Amino acid sequence: MPLLVALGVATLAVWPWVAPRYFVFLASVILVNVIVAIGLNMMAGYTNQLSFGHAGFLAIGAYTAAVLTLRVPGVPVVVALIVAGLFTAAVGLAFGIPCLRLGGLYLTMATLAFGFVVTEAILNLDTLTRGADGLRVPTARLGGLTLSTDTARYYLVAAVTAVMVAAAVNLLRTRTGRAFLALRESEIAAQASGVPVATYRALAFGLSAFYTGVAGGLFAFVVGFLSPDAFDVFLSVDFVVMIIVGGLGSVPGSIIGAAVVTLLHDGLATFQNYRPLIFGALLIACMLFMPGGVMRALSRVARR
Amino acid sequence: MTTATLVHVVVSGLATGSIYALMALSLVIIYNATRTLNFAQGEMLMVSTFVGWAAQRVFGLPLVVTLLVAVVAAALMAWLVERVIIRRSIGATHWDVLIITLGLSLVLRAAAGLVWTHDEFPFPSFFGTRPVALGPVRLAPVSLGIIGASLALMTGIYALFTWTRLGRAMRAVAQNQRAARLMGISVERVYSRAWVLAAVVGAVAGVLVAPVVFLSSKMGLIVINGFTAAVIGGFGSMPGAVVGGMLLGVLENLAPLYLPSGIRYSVPFLVLIAILLVRPAGLLGRVEPRKV
Numbered sequence: 001m002p003l004l005v006a007l008g009v010a011t012l013a014v015w016p017w018v019a020p021r022y023f024v025f026l027a028s029v030i031l032v033n034v035i036v037a038i039g040l041n042m043m044a045g046y047t048n049q050l051s052f053g054h055a056g057f058l059a060i061g062a063y064t065a066a067v068l069t070l071r072v073p074g075v076p077v078v079v080a081l082i083v084a085g086l087f088t089a090a091v092g093l094a095f096g097i098p099c100l101r102l103g104g105l106y107l108t109m110a111t112l113a114f115g116f117v118v119t120e121a122i123l124n125l126d127t128l129t130r131g132a133d134g135l136r137v138p139t140a141r142l143g144g145l146t147l148s149t150d151t152a153r154y155y156l157v158a159a160v161t162a163v164m165v166a167a168a169v170n171l172l173r174t175r176t177g178r179a180f181l182a183l184r185e186s187e188i189a190a191q192a193s194g195v196p197v198a199t200y201r202a203l204a205f206g207l208s209a210f211y212t213g214v215a216g217g218l219f220a221f222v223v224g225f226l227s228p229d230a231f232d233v234f235l236s237v238d239f240v241v242m243i244i245v246g247g248l249g250s251v252p253g254s255i256i257g258a259a260v261v262t263l264l265h266d267g268l269a270t271f272q273n274y275r276p277l278i279f280g281a282l283l284i285a286c287m288l289f290m291p292g293g294v295m296r297a298l299s300r301v302a303r304r
Numbered sequence: 305m306t307t308a309t310l311v312h313v314v315v316s317g318l319a320t321g322s323i324y325a326l327m328a329l330s331l332v333i334i335y336n337a338t339r340t341l342n343f344a345q346g347e348m349l350m351v352s353t354f355v356g357w358a359a360q361r362v363f364g365l366p367l368v369v370t371l372l373v374a375v376v377a378a379a380l381m382a383w384l385v386e387r388v389i390i391r392r393s394i395g396a397t398h399w400d401v402l403i404i405t406l407g408l409s410l411v412l413r414a415a416a417g418l419v420w421t422h423d424e425f426p427f428p429s430f431f432g433t434r435p436v437a438l439g440p441v442r443l444a445p446v447s448l449g450i451i452g453a454s455l456a457l458m459t460g461i462y463a464l465f466t467w468t469r470l471g472r473a474m475r476a477v478a479q480n481q482r483a484a485r486l487m488g489i490s491v492e493r494v495y496s497r498a499w500v501l502a503a504v505v506g507a508v509a510g511v512l513v514a515p516v517v518f519l520s521s522k523m524g525l526i527v528i529n530g531f532t533a534a535v536i537g538g539f540g541s542m543p544g545a546v547v548g549g550m551l552l553g554v555l556e557n558l559a560p561l562y563l564p565s566g567i568r569y570s571v572p573f574l575v576l577i578a579i580l581l582v583r584p585a586g587l588l589g590r591v592e593p594r595k596v
Contacts, residue, residue, distance in 0.1 A: 050399075101584040105341065109535040110580055112528070113573030120570040233528070237406065244403045273418060280410030287400040287407070288392055 012158045016151040024150045028222045030262045031161040032215050037242045037254035038168045039211025044240075045249030046180035047204040048104075048187065053111035055235035056118035057209050061088045061216020062226050063122060063129055066137040077140035077147065077156065077221065084217035085210045092209025093202065100198050115236050122228040134227035137220045147221070157218050164211060168251050176203065184249045238265075245286055247295025256294050308440045313557050319447035319516075321553020322454030326509035327530025328537065328545035329461065330502035336478035336540055337498035339398060340390070343405040346527030347412035348385075348503050350520075352378035353510035354420055357427060357519055367428055374507045382503030386496050409524065416521045429515035450512050457508055458546060461501075465542070470497055478540075532572055536579055538589020547587055551575075 016024045036054060044050045065084040069075055099110050122129045129135055140147040140156065147153050171177040179200045182190035191197050220226055238261060246257020264282065268275040290297040327345065334342045342348075356374030359365060365373065385408065393401055431449035435442040465471035476484040477494045485491050510523070517523065533552045537544025552572055559571040567574075579587065 098581050102580055103584070105539050106535060106580055106584060106586070109531060110577055113532070113576045116573045117570045117577075120567065124567065241403060241406065244399050248399060273414065275414070276410040277414035277418070280407040280412075280414065283407030283410070284389060284404050287404045288389070291393065291400050292397065 009162070012162070015158075016154055021150055024154050025222070026262070026266060028150070028154045028157045028218075030259050031157045032218050032222060033239075033242065033258040033262050034161055034255050035164050035215035035218070036212050036239055037246065037258040038164065038251060039208040039215065040239050041243045041246075041249060041251070041254045042168070042180070042211070043204050043208040044243055045247075045253075046184045047201045048183070049201060049205065050104075050108050050240065051111040051208070052108055052233065052236045052240060053113070053115035053118070054208075054212050054239045055231040055233065056111075056115035057088050057092060057212035058216040058219060058235070059118055059122060059226075059228070059231035060091055061085065061213030062220040062231075063135070063216075064088065064213070065217030066135055066220045066226055067128055069138045069140070070135075073138070074141055077142050080140070081160065081214050081217040085214040088213025088216065089206045089210035092213075093206045096205030096209070097202050099205075100201055112233065112236070115231075115233055119228045119231055122231075129226075129228075132228065134225055137224050137226060140221040153222050157222060160214065160218060164214065165251065165255070168211075172251075176200070180204065241283065245283070245293050247293035250295045253293055253295035260294070306440075308442070311441045312443060313561060314554055315443050315451070316447045317554035317557030318550055319444075319450040319553070320557060321533075321550035322451050323509050323513045323526070323549075324529045324533040324552050325546045325549025326454055326457065326505055326512075327526055328534035328549050329458070329542060330505040330509075331527070331530055331534050332540060332542055332545045333461075333474075333502040333505070334498050337474055338390075338495050340401045340405065341398075341531075342499075342502070343402065343527065344385075344409040344412060344524075345502065345506055345530065346524030347409040347416070348378060348381060348524075349506035349510040349526070350524040351412050351416055352381065352503065352507040353427070353514050353519060353523070354416055356507075356511060357425065357514070358420070360428070367430055370428075371508070371511045374511050375504050378503035378507035379500045382499040383496060386499040390499070391492070391495070409527075413521055413524060420521065422521050424518040424520040427511075427514035427519045430512075446516060450516075453508070453512055457505065461505065461542070464501075470494075474498060529572070532576055536576055536586055538583075538586030541586070541588045541590075544586055544588035551587075 012027075015027055019027070036058060039057075040051060040054050061084040064087045065080040068080050068083055069077075095114055099107055102110055123131045125131075126133075140153065142156070145152070147156055172181065179190070179195045182193065182195050183197065183200060187197060223230075242257035242261045243254055244257070245260060246255070247253025264279060265275075268278055271278060327349070330349075331342060331345055334340060334345070352374045355377040356370045359373045360367075360370040389404060389408065390401065393404055429446060429449075430453075431445040434445065436445055436448060437443075463471075465475060473484070473489045473494050474497070476487065476489055477491055481491055484494075513526070514523070529552060530549070533549035534545045535548070536551060537546070537548025552575075555575055556572055559568045563571065583589075
């Protein structure tokens with residue numbers, strides 16, 4: 001495992017030197033999706049709250065970072081990202097705490113509705129967001145540096161992703177993480193052992209929104225242009241696909257799922273009208289032959 | 305605004321609502337039997353309506369036969385999908401099956417786009433266009449027809465679930481699968497029949513709504529409204545699905561009259577969130593106690 005991690009970090013570090021420019025951009029997009037998938041997996045994988053509204057959280061993070069950078073020129077990108085994360089987490093908690101009473105499908109539907117309301121709100125707050133015209137995101141600045149190339153932005157994304165992944169892995173060694181694992185195995189057993197279920201479900205919701213908000217901030221700087229229709233329900237569905245295909249409740253699973261789904265979307269782009277056909281067929285095949293996702297399949301192979 | 309306009313708007317809301325209610329019912333029928341949320345329900349509706357339409361264009365069929373063709377196509381498709389794909393995933397979790405139906409919806413939409421393009425097509429209607437006048441109120445025959453046909457179908461579903469052997473078997477499986485199996489009910493057969501029944505309800509809804517919204521590969525997105533309706537009413541409750549659908553349809557039609565255009569598309573979702581905050585299991589749903 002340490003060998004695998006070292007290899008991963010080394011690949012990330014040298015990637016812009018060996019890969020063509022487009023693939024540097026693509027790698028940034030994958031890493032942004034990795035952060036979202038890890039965030040979504042905290043809710044869905046550990047506390048069994050599946051959200052179909054994460055495109056909404058991503059949009060809140062993206063617009064927060066972009067508007068902040070527009071209104072306060074020269075704000076360091078790290079500050080913009082932290083503000084994006086915290087603001088999204090605040091919205092997440094404000095929405096998530098009343099939703100604690102909702103179980104299963106009801107929560108899923110509420111989050112789906114949340115996603116629709118967010119895009120509608122972005123359209124209506126056009127003094128801040130420029131509505132349907134879209135918002136050009138200013139270049140990210142870090143101290144004296146201007147992150148104006150794909151490579152510079154890639155390193156920013158890679159560094160933030162590394163921190164977020166490390167935090168997510170280490171979280172599992174804390175009291176909170178153990179509570180999450182207990183909830184993942186059995187909510188009732190966890191409750192019987194004295195784990196305050198509601199508190200940890202709310203915490204998972206907030207943490208998930210924080211991760212997605214930070215990813216949204218990065219998304220804004222990487223893509224450079226925001227418009228509400230980029231954050232539609234299909235994006236939320238994609239995030240759900242990532243964590244289920246990768247493996248619920250697993251950090252490596254989130255990473256694999258995000259990479260696989262992003263690469264598939266990109267690779268199938270040349271097939272145009274056939275793209276959703278192939279993508280859908282692959283999803284069906286994947287779930288039929290690898291129930292539980294890639295991580296479960298890998299662990300089955302390893303055990304053999 | 306006059307009362308006549310209001311009545312007109314409410315009636316067309318009930319018509320939209322009937323379609324949502326049928327969509328919600330078909331989701332609930334499959335969910336109750338198999339505990340699966342079928343994301344592809346909308347696309348199955350779309351494909352079966354397209355098949356009916358294509359047959360009508362080639363053979364010049366009367367509309368009743370077109371409806372029959374759509375229903376038979378839906379039943380066949382659902383039977384096949386359940387046999388070939390869903391039944392093979394019996395060992396998988398609900399999440400896996402969710403992704404499978406999601407993949408299926410992508411495949412069906414793309415396939416329909418390849419066969420029939422992504423354009424919109426007019427679809428013949430059972431009902432005329434001359435408004436029906438009731439005193440000062442003028443109502444579109446399409447609205448009344450959709451409401452009437454939907455109510456008839458709902459009555460049929462109610463009768464099926466209440467009085468037939470299959471209906472009793474389906475209710476038994478919904479309540480307790482293991483107990484149902486011990487009573488000699490073939491759970492697999494119930495799964496299969498539930499898929500077929502849901503698809504048939506969807507096909508009727510498709511043929512009813514296609515003249516109003518036009519026939520297109522994007523028609524399947526109506527599944528989101530059906531899902532919203534089912535959740536408002538309480539997921540798993542069949543009367544709830546009907547109430548939720550009607551409520552959603554009426555609200556959607558009333559909102560533009562009273563609210564600024566900015567928030568009117570959010571109304572169903574804001575209403576949904578508000579209802580769930582007060583009644584976490586929907587209007588007619590029960591919070592099921594969990595057993596260990």
